[in-house]
Amino acid sequence: MQIHVARNSAQLGVFSAEEIQAGLQAGRFNSTDLAWREGMAGWTPLGDWPEFRASIVPISSPNQFSAEAPVQPMPAWERGPSLAHFFQTIRDVALNPVRTFDALPNGGFGKPITFTYWASLPAVLFGTLLYGLLFGVMGDEILRSLKAAGNMPAFLNDVSTGAVMVLIGVGLGLLFLLIPLSSMVGAALTHLLLLPWGPKGTYSQTYRATSYAQAVFFPFIFIPCLNYVAGPWQVVAIVIGLSRVHKIEWWKVVISTVVVPCCCACVGYAVLFALVAKSWR
Numbered sequence: 001m002q003i004h005v006a007r008n009s010a011q012l013g014v015f016s017a018e019e020i021q022a023g024l025q026a027g028r029f030n031s032t033d034l035a036w037r038e039g040m041a042g043w044t045p046l047g048d049w050p051e052f053r054a055s056i057v058p059i060s061s062p063n064q065f066s067a068e069a070p071v072q073p074m075p076a077w078e079r080g081p082s083l084a085h086f087f088q089t090i091r092d093v094a095l096n097p098v099r100t101f102d103a104l105p106n107g108g109f110g111k112p113i114t115f116t117y118w119a120s121l122p123a124v125l126f127g128t129l130l131y132g133l134l135f136g137v138m139g140d141e142i143l144r145s146l147k148a149a150g151n152m153p154a155f156l157n158d159v160s161t162g163a164v165m166v167l168i169g170v171g172l173g174l175l176f177l178l179i180p181l182s183s184m185v186g187a188a189l190t191h192l193l194l195l196p197w198g199p200k201g202t203y204s205q206t207y208r209a210t211s212y213a214q215a216v217f218f219p220f221i222f223i224p225c226l227n228y229v230a231g232p233w234q235v236v237a238i239v240i241g242l243s244r245v246h247k248i249e250w251w252k253v254v255i256s257t258v259v260v261p262c263c264c265a266c267v268g269y270a271v272l273f274a275l276v277a278k279s280w281r
Contacts, residue, residue, distance in 0.1 A: 003037045004073070004105050005029060005046070014106045017051060024055040031056045036073065038107065043072070074103035075212055077115045086118055093216040097237050101209055101244035109204065112211035113180045119215035124176040183211050190242070193256035199246035209241035 003020060005012045012033070015023070023029040024046065031047030046052050073079060076088035092100040187207035191199070194206065213234065220230040238257060243250045 002106060003035050006034045006036075006043065011103060011105075020046065020052060021055040024052055036105075072103070073105045074100045077111055077212075078105060078107070081111070081114055081118075086115070089115060089212065090119075090216050090219075093212050093237055093241075094233065097213070097240040098244060100212075101241040104205070104208060104212075104241075104245055106201075106205060107208065109180075109184075109207060112208050112215070116180050116183060116211055116215040116218075117176075119218040120176060120179050122219045123221045124173070180211075183207065183214065186210065190257055193260055194242065194246060194248065194253070197246075197248045197252045197256065199242075199248060201245045205245045206242065209245045210238055213237040213241045 002014045002016065004014050005020065007030070012029075020029060020035070024031070029046060031045060031052075033046050034043040035046050035049065036043040047056055075092040076085040079085060184207060187210050188203065190210060191203045191206040199206070216237065217230040217234040220226050223230075235258065239250055239253045242248065242253045242257065246253075
């Protein structure tokens with residue numbers, strides 16, 4: 001199992017037990033360096049790990065990092081799923097993204113996926129309630145307008161308002177289930193766009209950073225006015241997260257995650273517009 005090592009509140013990286021043993025013998029690591037691996041409650045000095053005691057070389061300098069300021073993996077959800085850690089993670093990412101993503105440990109996909117579900121659930125429930133109320137009050141009028149304009153698919157011509165409400169609920173439910181999958185696809189494309197800059201982390205780190213940065217703002221999507229702030233700040237959090245985990249300058253991340261996708265979208269819209277204009281001739 002991989003072990004995280006930190007010194008002076010800064011993470012040195014993730015290493016195997018064999019690498020740490022060799023580092024202790026070579027003087028690369030000190031007995032006072034803090035270490036943590038998944039399943040532990042907190043960070044402890046390497047000198048307290050039984051498997052490393054035989055490899056520790058005495059150090060002469062007294063100005064080494066002590067265990068007075070333990071480093072905790074961030075965001076808080078990485079320390080275990082709970083309601084307190086859920087709200088703490090929102091605060092970590094939204095208000096302190098630099099420190100949060102500097103302390104984001106390497107890991108798998110499980111924790112960001114569970115956090116994504118937790119964060120998207122309020123948005124999906126609120127969206128279902130909002131569209132349900134809308135169709136409950138104005139459904140008949142909306143359907144009549146769509147039919148009159150010819151925008152209603154033929155197979156929906158005889159569908160009742162209640163059936164449309166059920167379809168909307170089912171559609172939002174499927175969207176809820178597929179959110180992590182869409183995040184994985186998006187992270188894969190993002191990682192490909194970052195490759196020219198030589199990212200230091202792996203695809204899993206790209207996924208973990210983008211998942212937390214995106215999901216934290218999901219609960220605010222349907223809140224009027226606040227969503228106009230949450231959207232841009234979500235982009236800022238994604239740029240900061242990818243910049244910190246991959247050790248890439250922020251402007252390079254902006255080019256890969258904002259400029260290039262926007263240019264591709266503009267080209268796509270231009271081609272679509274040209275095709276539509278050609279069909280009208």
